[in-house]
Amino acid sequence: MLEIRGQSTLAGEVKISGAKNSALVLMAGALLCPDECRLRNVPELLDVARMGQILSELGVSLRQQGDVVDINARHLSESQAPYELVSQLRASFFAIGPILARLGVAHVPLPGGCAIGARPVDLHVRGLQAMGAHVDIDGGVVNAYIPGSKKRLQGAKFYMDYPSVGATETLMMAATLAEGETILENAAQEPEVEDLANFCISMGARIKGAGTNTITIEGVPRLHSSDYSIIADRIEAGTFLVAGAITKSEIELVGIVPDHLAAAVAKLQEMGVKVVSTGSDRLRVLPAEYLKAADIQTLPYPGFPTDMQAQFMALMTVSEGSSAITETVFENRLRHVAELIRLGADIRVKGNTALVRGVPALSGAPVLATDLRASAALVVAGLAAQGKTTIFGLHHLDRGYEKLEQKMQKLGARLQRVKTSAKLDANSPTSQSVESVLQ
Numbered sequence: 232m233l234e235i236r237g238q239s240t241l242a243g244e245v246k247i248s249g250a251k252n253s254a255l256v257l258m259a260g261a262l263l264c265p266d267e268c269r270l271r272n273v274p275e276l277l278d279v280a281r282m283g284q285i286l287s288e289l290g291v292s293l294r295q296q297g298d299v300v301d302i303n304a305r306h307l308s309e310s311q312a313p314y315e316l317v318s319q320l321r322a323s324f325f326a327i328g329p330i331l332a333r334l335g336v337a338h339v340p341l342p343g344g345c346a347i348g349a350r351p352v353d354l355h356v357r358g359l360q361a362m363g364a365h366v367d368i369d370g371g372v373v374n375a376y377i378p379g380s381k382k383r384l385q386g387a388k389f390y391m392d393y394p395s396v397g398a399t400e401t402l403m404m405a406a407t408l409a410e411g412e413t414i415l416e417n418a419a420q421e422p423e424v425e426d427l428a429n430f431c432i433s434m435g436a437r438i439k440g441a442g443t444n445t446i447t448i449e450g451v452p453r454l455h456s457s458d459y460s461i462i463a464d465r466i467e468a469g470t471f472l473v474a475g476a477i478t479k480s481e482i483e484l485v486g487i488v489p490d491h492l493a494a495a496v497a498k499l500q501e502m503g504v505k506v507v508s509t510g511s512d513r514l515r516v517l518p519a520e521y522l523k524a525a526d527i528q529t530l531p532y533p534g535f536p537t538d539m540q541a542q543f544m545a546l547m548t549v550s551e552g553s554s555a556i557t558e559t560v561f562e563n564r565l566r567h568v569a570e571l572i573r574l575g576a577d578i579r580v581k582g583n584t585a586l587v588r589g590v591p592a593l594s595g596a597p598v599l600a601t602d603l604r605a606s607a608a609l610v611v612a613g614l615a616a617q618g619k620t621t622i623f624g625l626h627h628l629d630r631g632y633e634k635l636e637q638k639m640q641k642l643g644a645r646l647q648r649v650k651t652s653a654k655l656d657a658n659s660p661t662s663q664s665v666e667s668v669l670q
Contacts, residue, residue: 235613241480249461255322262329266456328405354398386411409450465491475516524552541608548576567605600624
């Protein structure tokens, strides 16, 4: 568990790690190349380790030294992804596009991960079918193959009912080796999609329009090796901005892409927090005289990111006035409300909207992380709370935040990870022992 003693002022600078959501999909994208690829700025995370295990099971060779990962998919031979690993990591489903494009057949279990919503794969399936693949789902496994004498997927024009990041990335990867032109309309515009496109381009793919709602891919017969550096994690960066704001501290973020944080920065400024640029890859958050309430609605990029909703809710619990947060992306992403209430927050939920009335201060208490971003929200709430906050369910935190404790400690936060007798199953975090502690 993580013990936090709150109300410390933070100071200094923090280096932001590589983007988790880019690292995972770029590792899958390396399957497209029959030569060795090198990825740099790869964060050391539980999810990254799981993705590495999945690639190894597919016959891929991996070597990691620090934040550099070498991936050699020359001997990609296994079309069946392991159920026990894929069921723990949603991003592993992205491998279906590269495996199908390389081998002509793929068997990938339906994905798992955080319990924040259904996140169906129908767009992935329909897109692959539009490109000529035969796809069926049997026993929880998605089976896809290129029928007849065709050796390659065929270019197609596909309109996405919703700008799904996962579907956009899956179909873009599959299209890089397809025959002819593929056009993805109403595509996701997230920076991670553009990062994947740039990685594929560095391997010889022909992709235009990534970062806009229309992506055009001209298929090529083969890709070549590449040495590529992953973008900074905008969600980790946003989390540290909120940590600075909630503790009324001055901290500086280094190694970021400020444009990727535009929505979060705009909302912080609306709440009275000063965020200034101090360089092309730097932002500094300054202490606010007082925090003002604001309303948020999560939307696909460039709208306000769903992955920052929980952290901003923590900030709004100690802001002056009433805020409304509407979650439109995932249906189960308000489970952290109950844990913030344990800390003294005044929050009511109506449908997919949380109504937050600011309180003078939070009070430390034992809480349970319910998903990855909820764990980050509890950390920043604990930084501002009076007394000691104890967070259980750290396997969620370890999935997406590299060395968070060390980074926070360097800034002056008083927190430490300690052993607990409360047993947590990685797939069932609400065990009786933890529930008894929380009660």
